[in-house]
Amino acid sequence: MSVNSEICDKLHKILFYEFGVSEEDVSVESILIGGILDDGYEVFELVLSVEKEYEIGIADSLITEKTTFGDLVKIVENEL
Incomplete structure (x- = not known):
């Protein structure tokens, strides 16, 4: 999967500064809910x-229990 590195870098910074998740703990295949973040509420905060x-606005339907970090990068890329 090819992801936009600029968006990826910015999302890594958000994860680190707001949730204490280091870049080394995140790959494009990492699941958001229960993987990178503990629960749906933290993912909701991340999306906000x-x-x-x-x-931008991200539709709730785009974020599921199977959404990965790479998926989130693609969602952002598509909304820009």
Whole structure:
């Protein structure tokens, strides 16, 4: 999967500064809910931060229990 490295870097920074998740703990295949973050509420907070950072809206239906970090990068890329 090819992901936008600029978006990827910015999302890594959000994960680190807001949730204490280091870049080494995240790959494009990492599941958001129960993988990178503990629960759906933290993922909700992440999505809000991403929406604010990029001034976009992300539909709730795009984030599921199987959404990966790579998926989130692609979602952001598609919304820009």
